[in-house]
Amino acid sequence: MAGPSETVTRLAEGIARGERRSLAKAITLVESTRADHRMQAEDLLDSLLPRTGNAVRIGITGVPGVGKSTFIEAFGLHLVESGYKVAVLAVDPSSSISGGSILGDKTRMPRLSAAESAFIRPSPSSGSLGGVASHTREAMLLCEAAGYDVVLVETVGVGQSEYVVASMVDFFLVLVLPGGGDELQGIKRGIMELADALAINKADGDAITRAELTAAEYTAAFHLVRSGGVWEPPVVTVSALEGRGMDAVWSIAKDHREKLGASGELERKRADQRRQWFSSLLHEGLSRRFLSRPDVAAAIEEAERGIDGHTVTPTAAARRVLELLD
Numbered sequence: 001m002a003g004p005s006e007t008v009t010r011l012a013e014g015i016a017r018g019e020r021r022s023l024a025k026a027i028t029l030v031e032s033t034r035a036d037h038r039m040q041a042e043d044l045l046d047s048l049l050p051r052t053g054n055a056v057r058i059g060i061t062g063v064p065g066v067g068k069s070t071f072i073e074a075f076g077l078h079l080v081e082s083g084y085k086v087a088v089l090a091v092d093p094s095s096s097i098s099g100g101s102i103l104g105d106k107t108r109m110p111r112l113s114a115a116e117s118a119f120i121r122p123s124p125s126s127g128s129l130g131g132v133a134s135h136t137r138e139a140m141l142l143c144e145a146a147g148y149d150v151v152l153v154e155t156v157g158v159g160q161s162e163y164v165v166a167s168m169v170d171f172f173l174v175l176v177l178p179g180g181g182d183e184l185q186g187i188k189r190g191i192m193e194l195a196d197a198l199a200i201n202k203a204d205g206d207a208i209t210r211a212e213l214t215a216a217e218y219t220a221a222f223h224l225v226r227s228g229g230v231w232e233p234p235v236v237t238v239s240a241l242e243g244r245g246m247d248a249v250w251s252i253a254k255d256h257r258e259k260l261g262a263s264g265e266l267e268r269k270r271a272d273q274r275r276q277w278f279s280s281l282l283h284e285g286l287s288r289r290f291l292s293r294p295d296v297a298a299a300i301e302e303a304e305r306g307i308d309g310h311t312v313t314p315t316a317a318a319r320r321v322l323e324l325l326d
């Protein structure tokens with residue numbers, strides 16, 4: 001086999017120089033489903049691998065309307081003003097179906113997208129959650145190779161996408177709204193376990209007191225669920241609209257990195273994430289390849305008829321189809 005193609009070499013050089021155009025093209029390449037593009041994308045990622053891993057990887061989630069894009073704009077600008085290069089990526093497998101706002105869309109972050117040291121890329125808009133997530137991970141590596149210091153990965157707080165984003169970042173930030181002051185607003189227990197920090201957004205105007213009360217409730221809840229670990233998630237109040245609290249969130253992220261870095265936890269976390277990513281690719285690839293075989297499709301149809309007609313149990317039917325593997 002020849003070495004990497006000319007296209008790949010040129011893209012790799014452009015990315016190493018931090019060129020945005022090369023970065024954008026490379027991400028398009030990794031998102032492509034064409035077999036020759038996949039090969040090129042693999043070569044490209046292989047050649048850039050030594051340049052990856054240096055960014056602070058931050059995931060951001062919250063329900064629609066909580067203020068994610070406003071927050072990312074304010075937080076991103078704060079980081080840019082502090083001298084960092086910031087990339088914004090997104091995981092939103094529903095965007096192609098809903099046709100709604102594609103996460104990471106530049107028009108939602110007009111000031112940040114105009115900043116010289118910011119790079120914003122909308123979610124890959126097609127495919128399964130696993131596929132979208134895998135492309136986002138690759139895009140993250142490309143951003144790191146291009147010298148971005150902080151990578152923000154946005155996702156909506158519905159479905160499984162938070163779990164997937166949490167499994168690709170170092171630090172997972174959950175945004176919530178000031179509550180009514182009497183209960184934790186329907187936040188899934190799983191999210192309490194995923195979060196590395198929680199920010200109550202829209203703590204401005206007459207919502208300030210409510211936001212403080214909500215913060216106290218979450219602090220108590222984290223203390224119950226998460227005390228005793230290496231890291232107990234801090235809770236802060238912020239106003240993305242007024243740009244307040246951005247420095248506090250960044251100090252928390254830096255503190256988290258220092259603590260986990262010192263204990264070796266960060267490297268372990270990343271190593272686990274790489275293993276998980278590999279394993280999910282393997283599983284997805286296996287089932288896709290198997291299920292797309294014509295003989296398998298026919299056997300599945302026959303099995304389904306048997307199940308519908310009560311002539312075979314689902315267990316026996318599945319075993320018969322799987323025997324085609326042998």
Ligand code: GDP
Nearest residue numbers: 063064065066067068069070201202239240241
């Ligand atoms: P997303 O759907 O989570 O991305 O939320 P957006 O960033 O689009 O914000 C939804 C709405 O909340 C918009 O009208 C924002 O102007 C508003 N908003 C966002 N952050 C704040 C904030 O800190 N304070 C107030 N008062 N409004 C905010």
